Amino acid sequence: GENVEQHPSTLSVQEGDSAVIKCTYSDSASNYFPWYKQELGKRPQLIIDIRSNVGEKKDQRIAVTLNKTAKHFSLHITETQPEDSAVYFCAASGTGANSKLTFGKGITLSVRP
C-alpha cells in the first residue's frame, strides 16, 4: 500500500521567513495530494491540495509543488506569521473504488515572533 513520509518532524522559523515542508510517497498511481493544518486540540482543516495533472498551485501565502518523477510534494508558506504555528499533515490518494487517503505523521511548525 501507499506510504507517506514527512520530513523534518519539527520546523522552527522566524516570523516573516518562509517555511518549506516536504513529503514523499511510494505509490506512483497516487494522484491526489492534500495538505491539512491542525491546531492544538482542533480538527484538521484542508489548506491546499494538488492533483497529478498540475505541477504547482498557489493560494495567497501558500503554495504546493508536485514532482511525480521523484514522488515528492512540498508545502511552501511565505511571510510566516505566529498563527501559522500548527501541525501540518500531507496525504496521498490513488484512484479506484476503494482508494483511500494515506496520511504522513505530521510536522510541527513553530513560528517565532
Add this chain to the structure above:
Amino acid sequence: DGGITQSPKYLFRKEGQNVTLSCEQNLNHDAMYWYRQDPGQGLRLIYYSQIVNDFQKGDIAEGYSVSREKKESFPLTVTSAQKNPTAFYLCASSMGTSVETQYFGPGTRLLVL
C-alpha cells in the same frame, strides 16, 4: 466542515466496556471515515463507508466496529477487544471517493478509567 458533528467531546471507558462514538453530517456526503490519532502517529484509518449499508476496513480495524444505516450517520463502536483505546478519534466525510476533499469533525477524545 461545520456540517460534521461528533459527540461526545470526551468519553471515558471502563475495562471490558463497549463504547460508541457518534458522527453525523448534514453535507449530503456519500463517503464517511473514521480515523484514530495518537501523538506522533498522524491519522490512521479505522473504517470507511462510501455508501449506505456498506463499509470497508481500514488499516487498524481490529477492536472496532461500525454501521452505516443512514447516509448522515456513521457511528463507531470501540469494543472491549481494543486493548489500547486511548486516542483522539476523528470522523470525516467527502462527496465521493477519496480523491474528493475530506472534511473533519471536531473529534472525540477517549480515555480509559
